[in-house]
Amino acid sequence: MPVPLTKDPIAEIQRNWERQGWQQAAAPAAAVTAIMRTQQILLARAQEILKPFKLTFARYEVISLLSLSRERRMPMNKASALLQVHPTSITNAVDRLEAAGLVERQPHATDRRAMLLVLTPRGKQMVDRATAALNEQLFEQTGFTAEEVAELNRILANFRQRAGDFKA
Amino acid sequence: MPVPLTKDPIAEIQRNWERQGWQQAAAPAAAVTAIMRTQQILLARAQEILKPFKLTFARYEVISLLSLSRERRMPMNKASALLQVHPTSITNAVDRLEAAGLVERQPHATDRRAMLLVLTPRGKQMVDRATAALNEQLFEQTGFTAEEVAELNRILANFRQRAGDFKA
DNA sequence: ACTATATACTTGGAAGTCCTACAGTTGGTC
DNA sequence: GACCAACTGTAGGACTTCCAAGTATATAGT
Incomplete structure (x- = not known):
């Protein structure tokens, strides 16, 4: 990582795949790997930028979502659905956001199973x-x-649509 | 996640950004989020496919790299550079691959700091x-x-080239 | 030749993701 | 009205990633 490589390692993957005779899979294999690497680069940049705020990108996404919602509050399951992550990931993020005073858990008015996430004024300022x-x-x-x-x-x-993330 | 959403949540992000007056940032913000989500989908699919082999994608990448190299062996630092992950990630993956008998650590012939990763016959078959x-x-x-x-x-x-992953 | 810097790898820890399993609620069905 | 299936959030565990620090070895400079 310190010294940049002289060749693109992902182009190398594609050449290797072709050399093995996997013509159909070669280019998509490179694309999949490129997407994963690009995500890694972008995530690292975001984390770097958020570091002074003591936020991670995962936690930023939660409070950003709340900030843009009417009333700045939302049930946890809705946050989970919109951010398209597992419910336990939201639980994890909210635990830390709550400890930092950026978000509060409040009981849901009509469904006693559910939890309402509420952005605090400090949270709003931070977002x-x-x-x-x-x-x-x-x-x-x-x-x-x-x-x-x-x-x-x-x-x-x-x-994403073909993968079933959303309809039409 | 169970029920597909009726609207694309990432398109929603872009609309929200535009509504806030962040015209320049809106489309790239959507693109960054889309890349992250796409990576998540692709990774989940890969993990699912690899599950019967008791492999994760991270570990697959290591043995795949070895499999395509001459002699099916490579120093750890080179694997780290080519896969573009932190050295500790390789250490972690190799610990588990070694426990599964797919890879062996061997001393480097001329550099006693370095470790040579060697794909075992079982490892080759698995790849x-x-x-x-x-x-x-x-x-x-x-x-x-x-x-x-x-x-x-x-x-x-x-x-990736502009990000410094590789030269020319 | 000797010191200082750099490199290779590992250990331990923080954080994220997911999964499984569980307790409490809700709501439709008989 | 009682009952069972579905849903909501959380605890615990596995896995990955990174960072910081430490050990051992190599290399460069004087």
């Missing part, structure tokens, strides 16, 4: 600052051109 | 079967069209 930092330092300079962003959004939305 | 499964069940039916795969490979290779 605003963290979002400004992410916008400036990550989203407005991802390293993708505007065309590439549009292409990615198109291709990945198709994929 | 071959796992690769066949991944090719059939994942890579040959990712849900991307051939054009989309080509676009992804082009866009993500540019990105």
